[in-house]
Amino acid sequence: MQILVTGGAGYIGSHTAKALSQAGYEPVVFDSMEYGHRAAVQYGPLEEGDLADPAALRRVLAKYSFGAAIHFAAYISVGESVREPGKYFRNNFGNTLNLLDGLREAGVGRIVFSSTAAVYGDPLQVPIPEDHRLQPVSPYGDSKLMMERAIGWYGQAYGLRSVVLRYFNAAGADPDGQLGENHEPETHLIPLAIGAALGQNPELHLFGTDYPSPDGTAVRDYVHVSDLAAAHVLAVRYLERGGHSTVCNLGTGAGLTVRQVIDMVEQVSGRKVPVRLSPRREGDAPELVAEASRARTLLGWKPVHSDLRTIVESAYRWHIASAH
Ligand SMILES: NC(=O)c1ccc[n+]([C@@H]2O[C@H](COP(=O)([O-])OP(=O)(O)OC[C@H]3O[C@@H](n4cnc5c(N)ncnc54)[C@H](O)[C@@H]3O)[C@@H](O)[C@H]2O)c1
Known part of the structure; x- marks a missing residue:
């Protein structure tokens, strides 16, 4: 099965592409390469394109036969999002709508989404359960929450089934040494x-x-990036089995x-x-x-x-x- 991996040239996306290919899927990476690394795309084709460009996305959706999408593509710096909120809402939220519309047109009905513990804001209780109050304290966290909500509403309207994965602190590198964390600027x-x-x-x-x-x-709560990658493969399998839409924390x-x-x-x-x-x-x-x-x-x-x-x-x- 071919899987669309937006942002698959980045840190978590590239580790997930590896895990997908080891599990017998073909990951097709769609990445603008603004923050991605060509050398990190080793496990399937790279389709260079920006989610801001619906025509480019449509071409890729027509070229392959995707069984699911995994959506990593986003800007990720909390500090920058406070200084430039529009940049975050436009790319993270606005361009997610382009993806959701493209998936709907192409008849792709399953999505796994990279969310974050930042959607909770200041926790009222720890450990934080998935049904905790959602009150982000940065534009980054808020943009991810809006993405979650849009995915949920597309599910109600069009039957899109989703697994939203809220990562805590992603860390570490591929145990085989083929991939690692290479953010520029680095904030982790x-x-x-x-x-x-x-x-x-x-x-x-x-x-x-x-x-x-x-x-x-x-x-x-630090979680190894290869463990995160494995969770995405399991989430795709869960949706293949007919699992209903859900939200899961990923932490230890x-x-x-x-x-x-x-x-x-x-x-x-x-x-x-x-x-x-x-x-x-x-x-x-x-x-x-x-x-x-x-x-x-x-x-x-x-x-x-x-x-x-x-x-x-x-x-x-x-x-x-x-x-x-
Ligand atoms: N790193 C963490 O600790 C962490 C924690 C929680 C959630 N997340 C989420 O995980 C996802 C991946 O994070 P990462 O650390 O791998 O980031 P990353 O910056 O390494 O990867 C993101 C990739 O998305 C691409 N991208 C961005 N906007 C795009 C667009 N409009 N069109 C196409 N490609 C685009 C970038 O070029 C980059 O390759 C993000 O959605 C982030 O919000 C990360």
Whole structure:
């Protein structure tokens, strides 16, 4: 079965394309290449195009026979979204409508969507269940919530069936060393900490040391990118079996402090991470941890690479091998 993978030249999309091809699917990557990497498209054809261009999308939808779409394409920087909200609503939300219309015209009735824990905003309870209040605190999170809602309404109107996957913190790299995280600019903790340990960036900014956690730093739920990729394959299979539309958190259910992550980077690299202590950042919740049982029971998902050492070791190997 051919699967349309929008944003498949990016970090999570490329790992998912690999998992799809290992499971016997043919991933067809549709990516503008604005943030994608050609070298990351190894497991099926690359169709270069922008979701802002419905004609380009229509051509690709006509060329293949897709059994489902997996929708990763989006802008992903929370900070940038606060400064330039229009950019985020236009690309993430507006261009998702182009995709949904294209799928409807082409008769593709299944979609797996990359959502985020950012749709919850400041949590009222931790671990966070899927039916928690949805109150994003950034345009990025709000744009992802609007995408979720549009997908839901297209389901009601046209029968589109969907699995919305709300990732917590994606981290790590392909265990075989073929793929990894290569964001530009990078905003994620583990690659930034590795870069600081290796002297590639002067120091790591650690935002907030007065949170109510054992060491005062914020608590997050890190999930290995290959485990995320596996969840997408399971979600496609679930829809193939006729599963009804659903929303699943993807996290381990275990929280780690920023300080614990930095300590692990120091252990794995054998080097000190130079840290600059900075005040809390506005909008950063003290603790974001998934209530993660639904993905296990409904999809049969079980993270197997998401212990902190495996995450950091795989990220470190990739960082060294790709020498950036
Ligand atoms: N990285 C994380 O920790 C994380 C956490 C939660 C959710 N997510 C979601 O996962 C998805 C993938 O994240 P990522 O880290 O792999 O990002 P990424 O930037 O590495 O990949 C996104 C890809 O989408 C492409 N793209 C963007 N707009 C496009 C458009 N209009 N048309 C075609 N292609 C376009 C980019 O070129 C890029 O290759 C995003 O939707 C993001 O919101 C990521």
